[in-house]
Structure formats: C-alpha cells, structure tokens
Amino acid sequence: MADFVRVTEQESLYHALDKMTVAELLFNMNKEDLQVPIAVSKVIPQIEQLVNALVDKILAGGRLFYLGAGTSGRLGILDASEIPPTYGLPQGIVIGLIAGGDEAIRKPVEKAEDNAEQGWEDLKIHSVSDKDFVIGIAASGTTPYVIGALQQCRSRGISTGSISCNPGSPISAAADFPVEVVVGPEFVTGSTRLKSGTAQKLVLNMISTSTMIRIGRVEDNKMVNMQLSNEKLVDRGTRMVMEELNISDYETANQLLLQYGSVKKAVDAKKKPH
The missing domain is CATH 3.40.50.10490 (Glucose-6-phosphate isomerase like protein; domain 1)
Incomplete structure (x- = not known):
C-alpha cells in the first residue's frame, strides 16, 4: 500500500x-x-x-x-x-x-x-x-x-x-x-x-x-432482558414491569420480576392468555 x-x-x-x-x-x-x-x-x-x-x-x-x-x-x-x-x-x-x-x-x-x-x-x-x-x-x-x-x-x-x-x-x-x-x-x-x-x-x-x-434483546426502548445483578437494575426492572403490566404497586411488580428473573419473562408470563 x-x-x-x-x-x-x-x-x-x-x-x-x-x-x-x-x-x-x-x-x-x-x-x-x-x-x-x-x-x-x-x-x-x-x-x-x-x-x-x-x-x-x-x-x-x-x-x-x-x-x-x-x-x-x-x-x-x-x-x-x-x-x-x-x-x-x-x-x-x-x-x-x-x-x-x-x-x-x-x-x-x-x-x-x-x-x-x-x-x-x-x-x-x-x-x-x-x-x-x-x-x-x-x-x-x-x-x-x-x-x-x-x-x-x-x-x-x-x-x-x-x-x-x-x-x-x-x-x-x-x-x-x-x-x-x-x-x-x-x-x-x-x-x-x-x-x-x-x-x-x-x-x-x-x-x-x-x-x-x-436480534430481539430490546423491546420498544427498554432492556427487557437485562440481568438483575444489582439493586439499581432490580429497581429499574421493577418499574418497567409496573409500566408494561399497568401495575401501581411496586412490591407486586418486584415480586413478579424476581420470580421470573427478567422483565421480558415476567411480562410475557402475565400477558399470556390462560
């Protein structure tokens, strides 16, 4: 060259x-x-x-x-x-x-x-x-x-x-x-x-x-698959669950998030028709 x-x-x-x-x-x-x-x-x-x-x-x-x-x-x-x-x-x-x-x-x-x-x-x-x-x-x-x-x-x-x-x-x-x-x-x-x-x-x-x-790791503008590796991320995830599922109670959303392990899994589980 x-x-x-x-x-x-x-x-x-x-x-x-x-x-x-x-x-x-x-x-x-x-x-x-x-x-x-x-x-x-x-x-x-x-x-x-x-x-x-x-x-x-x-x-x-x-x-x-x-x-x-x-x-x-x-x-x-x-x-x-x-x-x-x-x-x-x-x-x-x-x-x-x-x-x-x-x-x-x-x-x-x-x-x-x-x-x-x-x-x-x-x-x-x-x-x-x-x-x-x-x-x-x-x-x-x-x-x-x-x-x-x-x-x-x-x-x-x-x-x-x-x-x-x-x-x-x-x-x-x-x-x-x-x-x-x-x-x-x-x-x-x-x-x-x-x-x-x-x-x-x-x-x-x-x-x-x-x-x-x-590849689908973001929905809308949110990191719905982020790892819940610290308190800040757990809090962010909880608020995302509240918004996506129209839940007003922080503790309920927090329990759902921790139960399913990610925002996406929590939201998908609750939105899935039974």
Missing part, C-alpha cells in the same frame, strides 16, 4: 502543550473531540453493512469475537463484557480477545501486538468457525496480531470486520467489512487512546447495541 498514510501518527496541530494552562488544555482537547462524532457519521454506511452481516450470523447461532491490542483490545473486551448484564445474552456469545492475554488488560505486554500468528492461535482456543464473526480493532490499522488473525479467518471463510482510524490501511484490506473512522492527528502526537479510542468506542457501541436490538 504505497499510498498508505498513517494519519493517526501525524504531528499534532497544537504546539507547546506543556506551556498551556489547564483551561487551555481542556478547551483544545474538547475542540478536537467534537470532530469524532462527525467522522463517525460519515461511515455509517460501512457500519450498517457490518451490522447486517453480523446480525445474520448471531441469529444463525454464531458468535462475535473482538480482537485487538492495547487500547483497542481493552475497548473490545469492555464492549463484550457489558453484553450479558445489559441484554441478558449468555456468556460466550460475544468474546473480547487482547494481544498478550488477560494480563494485558491491566498492563502492557511487551511486543505482544507484533506477533502475527498469535491472534489466530487465540481464536482457535475458542474453536472459531465459519458460523462466527470476527472484528479486528486497530487504530493504526497495522497491528500484526489483528491483521494476521483476519487473514487466517478469510482463508477459512470466516466473516470479518475491522475498525480503524487510518484510510486505506492493511487491516481494511484484510477485512470483509472494514470501517475507517478518520479523526485526524491526535492532540498529543500519536496518542491514539484519545480521538481514535473515542471513535472506536462509539462504533463499538453502535455495532453491539444495534445488533442486540435487531
């Missing part, structure tokens, strides 16, 4: 950051961050194609794998970890993998992202197959750990997507459904945990949320 330019590595548009006041730093960072949702809006058609393909896989019993290194890997793991409690999807359907393994979630593992074979080896541990969908995440679009895995997936007929922040990157060439959110140079030169990381988080939110809605 002779014309490939790493926009994410270009020099910051701002200089003398160490001479700025705190107010100036915050204002200028916020000014840069405002560009991120605009950049995401430009690639909604790319995201749409990815989501449509992903929904088909999940509805057919497949799984979603996120694969990344560093910040990108952590963002994938974060998104994957939030699916079961938010939408009640069983563990193991959305899986986040990071270069260097679980240790790398908290601290960097030296050179793990440079191993072009390890990403595929990590996927093999989970018996990945052509029923599944693999999304590689790399701000630079050049991470060997991710690219190698996507290339192996493609050679085996496994559907792939990618999220990157450089146009025409190697990761896009390796993916069936590439998403490229070009947010420009970072406020601190090369620090892709900033705008690039924000862009990736927004895209991940869009992918997982729209997919969960399309």
Whole structure:
C-alpha cells in the first residue's frame, strides 16, 4: 500500500502543550473531540453493512469475537463484557480477545501486538468457525496480531470486520467489512487512546447495541432482558414491569420480576392468555 498514510501518527496541530494552562488544555482537547462524532457519521454506511452481516450470523447461532491490542483490545473486551448484564445474552456469545492475554488488560505486554500468528492461535482456543464473526480493532490499522488473525479467518471463510482510524490501511484490506473512522492527528502526537479510542468506542457501541436490538434483546426502548445483578437494575426492572403490566404497586411488580428473573419473562408470563 504505497499510498498508505498513517494519519493517526501525524504531528499534532497544537504546539507547546506543556506551556498551556489547564483551561487551555481542556478547551483544545474538547475542540478536537467534537470532530469524532462527525467522522463517525460519515461511515455509517460501512457500519450498517457490518451490522447486517453480523446480525445474520448471531441469529444463525454464531458468535462475535473482538480482537485487538492495547487500547483497542481493552475497548473490545469492555464492549463484550457489558453484553450479558445489559441484554441478558449468555456468556460466550460475544468474546473480547487482547494481544498478550488477560494480563494485558491491566498492563502492557511487551511486543505482544507484533506477533502475527498469535491472534489466530487465540481464536482457535475458542474453536472459531465459519458460523462466527470476527472484528479486528486497530487504530493504526497495522497491528500484526489483528491483521494476521483476519487473514487466517478469510482463508477459512470466516466473516470479518475491522475498525480503524487510518484510510486505506492493511487491516481494511484484510477485512470483509472494514470501517475507517478518520479523526485526524491526535492532540498529543500519536496518542491514539484519545480521538481514535473515542471513535472506536462509539462504533463499538453502535455495532453491539444495534445488533442486540435487531436480534430481539430490546423491546420498544427498554432492556427487557437485562440481568438483575444489582439493586439499581432490580429497581429499574421493577418499574418497567409496573409500566408494561399497568401495575401501581411496586412490591407486586418486584415480586413478579424476581420470580421470573427478567422483565421480558415476567411480562410475557402475565400477558399470556390462560
């Protein structure tokens, strides 16, 4: 890719950051961050194609794998970890993998992202197959750990997507459904945990949320399948049951919710004709 330019590595548009006041730093960072949702809006058609393909896989019993290194890997793991409690999807359907393994979630593992074979080896541990969908995440679009895995997936007929922040990157060439959110140079030169990381988080939110809605894990605008894992969620669920069943008594709705284990099951049970 002779014309490939790493926009994410270009020099910051701002200089003398160490001479700025705190107010100036915050204002200028916020000014840069405002560009991120605009950049995401430009690639909604790319995201749409990815989501449509992903929904088909999940509805057919497949799984979603996120694969990344560093910040990108952590963002994938974060998104994957939030699916079961938010939408009640069983563990193991959305899986986040990071270069260097679980240790790398908290601290960097030296050179793990440079191993072009390890990403595929990590996927093999989970018996990945052509029923599944693999999304590689790399701000630079050049991470060997991710690219190698996507290339192996493609050679085996496994559907792939990618999220990157450089146009025409190697990761896009390796993916069936590439998403490229070009947010420009970072406020601190090369620090892709900033705008690039924000862009990736927004895209991940869009992918997982729209997919969960399309496979029926949301009714109207409510998380009717959420896990009742803390008091806040139990309270939210109780109020949803009250609204859906037109029950005015909080305790009655709460007992129904706890009896059936989810808003959807409680509402379906009471609405089902006897």
